[in-house]
Amino acid sequence: MNARTIEELHVALNAAIRRGDATALMECARECDAIGTPATLALAAHTRGQAEYFQSNFTSALELLLHALQLQEEIGNLKGAAFVHLSIANVYDAIGDNHTALGHNHRGLSIYQDLGDNKGVAMVTSNIGNQHKHMSDYPTAMQFYYRATSICEELDDVYGVAINLANIGAVYTEIGSYPSALEHLHRSLALFEDLDLKRTIAGVTGNIGIVYAQIGDFPKALEHFLRAKELFEELGDRNHVAAFVGNVGSVYESTGDLSKALECYRTALDVCQDLGNQAGVFKTAGSIISVLISLGSYSEAEALLVEQDAMVTDDADPVIDREQSRALIQEHHGMLDEATQTLSSALEIAKKHTLPVRQAEIHSRLRDICQKRNDFAGYIEHNNEYTRIKEEINGKETTTKLTMQEAQREIAKERAEHEKHLSILYSTLPKHIADRVSRGETVNDHYDNASVIFLDIVGFTAISERLSSAEVVQLLDGVFTALDVVCKKHDVVKIKTIGDSYMAVAFPSTLPHFIRDDNSLSSRVNEESVIP
Template identity: 45%
Template sequence: MTKRTLEELKDAVNSAINSNDAASLMECADELDALATSEAEAVAHNARGVGFYVRGNYAAALEHWHRAMAMHEELGNRSDVARVTLNIGNVHSSTGNYAAALEHYHRALAVFEEIGNRTGVASVTLNIGNVHFSTGNYPSALENYHRALAMFEELGNSSKVARLTGNIGNVHYTTGNYPSALESYHRALAMHEELCESGSVAATTGSIGVMHSSTGNHAAALEHLYRALAMHEELGEIRSVALVTGNIISAMFESGEHAEAEALLQTMDNMQINEPEIVVQREHHRALLQEHHGNIDEARTTLRAALLIAQEHMLAAKQAGVRKTLRDLALKQNDLAGYVEHNNEYTRINEEINGKESTLKMAMQDKQREIDAKDREHAQHMAVLHSTLPKHVAERVARGEVVNDQFDNASVIFLDIVGFTELSSTMSSQDVITLLDTIFTQCDAICEQHNVTKIKTIGDSYMCVSFDNVVNAARCALDFLHIAPTSHPVQFRIGIHTGPLTAGVIGTARMQYDVWGDTVNVASRMESTSEPGKIHISEALNEALNEALDKPHIVPRGEIEVKGKGLMKTYWLEQPVTP
């Protein structure tokens, strides 16, 4: 196998992180070790840390991340230090230490913002949203998710866009908006499948299963949950296997499949996962099985241990569930004092949760309206920009960039309608506008087809640029010659020249994207000295086409006088350009 470079392995590690592929991360780490450099070793420790984290081995993950942190600090890699700090925050979040998680996240965020790492800022914002979601602050979770979503959309990170779409679905699910949740989950699932992200496909499939379980559709729930379980097992994602197994057990209790639930509980025991929510869920299931077998005292002892964990980590919903089961057990044993104690606590926690949820739902609705209003405003702003600027330029302007680009070999095309002044004098003003609109609309479509950027129209002239591909410019110009408006027969003069130019956006009220430089002037002279139905090209374009293509059909025109340039050797481009 060909030995991969450090940069190639870094890319492979990032890809494996995006898809939660623990096996690939470990393989990359082994290859990085073989490079025997300090930077490669640091990247290897980070990769192993993520791999162990995905597999639920948090102690090993922290060990490798702290070693990676020390090495990156010594190397002065501030971006990597921030990235590892973010990872350590993830461990604290997974173990229920949300205060420590937020501390690490904000520390990482400050570094990413300082060094201008927009991907890092977006990633931390996503994880801050996750903490707010876990602690029940759904409006803040939704706000951070939408903020991160907008950043990843601008960055073109489809993987993170898919993940955030699923996270937004989780917020809708938790607040009881099942139709919106299901819509978000299916959109996220389609994106993850298109990206071939197996781990994320499994997680989203599991989320759909949990939602079906909540609505009482146990058959659909188990179908999706078992599918998710198989995928997580194949990927070796122990933590995710434990989560999905717990959800399957819950669905089995609802459908009365106690024997199957007991077998799966043994599987969970063997995983030795210590994440608080998983532990409380597992022990609650154990107590229900003990009760099912008539072991009431054992069930009560198990539930009290689970309650202590839920209280320690402030898991209110888990506390309520355990209190309810303890209350029901007390009733079966005619334990009036126990019944009153647990019923009072269950009622208190439930009222607190319900009151909090009502307040949060109202706040969330307000936040959603605010987000929707901002989205509409942004969409309107982008629509205006797209109507006046090329799409790729509009997106840069929307991000606040100053567009001022230099190109070494741009090909400028000018097209002019032959005899337009005389022709238009015989037409009504409406017919003139219709004719120009027909011609220039077809020009726009041809430019789009060949990845050529329209710059502007000037009277009856059309100007466009291919910034980095002379072949695209040639094909575009040849297609221009075939434009044939049905109302009036017309011919075009076309000129092309290639060379350096400057491109940028000018103005604020009515922005315009334009290009400047001697290349533009020469291209204009090529058009003005062309002939009807012909494409007049410079020697520079002729040389570029001969380099790019095998025997393009170009005919020498000879030397002609060009204003401001003197005699220039020029050519005719005469037939379709093929590779």
């Protein structure tokens, strides 16, 4: 294989990052090392850092990426430095250090803006939205996502649009707007499937599972979680595998299979600890505490809660989980006043971050404590709030929207399958036959005479060795396009092309007993100067 140029390596690097392909990244890094210039050595370090990140080796990823940043700055490659800042931010995001990630993203954004690089601006703008989402600042996150989407649409960047649709869908999930969440997530998934990007397909599939879990459709949730887990296992991404093992555990917990839930959570916790993912450790520890309380293992739950109190996270959701678990333990010990105070603090966090689902949960808990305390006024207050919020989230209008969206997706899926079937039909059969098949007719036509022609380019292997890949593609395109024109002129049907080979077939015309002179096709190939 001929060595790739620096420009080709940059293209390959971007493609491999989109796919999450660590193997391709390492191949790029070796080629960069072989070139040996300061620019390619910086790119090699960046590429290896990305590969380590995709394999969840975050410590080595940071070491390589920080070295890459230093090399890019030494040679004055501002665009390269901005891209490395983005990669470093992704690593810090993965381990739950949102503030450091935000710092690197803002430095990258500043460089891209100075360079007038709108594609880079869009990428970093979306990443900044992620940091605000992880810190539960959903209004700010949405502003950045919509801003990034607008830029991507102007640039016709389908990948960027799909990423931001998925992020917007995730925010809608957090705030309990499930129809909007599913709408955006399914639009994103369709775009990623068209692009055939396994990593992003896996992520969006898992996010759709989260929506189904929230609305209580646990079979669909489990189906999506297991599919996402399987895809991330194929990619060797242990960090995301751990996340979806935890999500599978949440389905088991919700359906009452506590032993399986605990097994999943402990598996996920071990992986998060091994990877140094503190955000994952915090969240999964909270899930284990919840199951231990449900099993009546209060002493073990309290011990783990003390450990969790020593941890830090910017994500409001697991903090609310922790405080709810604390209140359950306090309630178990008869400390109803303390439990009420703990839940009230959790409610303020849920209100601050506009988390209606969590608000409903806490009002339900406060309502139950008021009943135990014979606080009738408090019971009515919290019950009314609980009922109001649940109706807003799961009311008739929401249910109708979800049902309609599901029906529309099924119709769209059937239409896509039908169009795919027709495409194959018309590409392999003569039009008049394909028309009849598409109308549902059974075609058993018999022809006593038919002609088949096979064409290929003499010496193609030798020719292709002398040309670049782009020139080979251009040559084949010119030859096959010209042959298509000749075939159409002489009522000959192209069947397929393989490499430099071209196969076509001719049947008798609609006139009875018509004998075609298909030898004229092969002679007129030369007469009409097919080869450019």
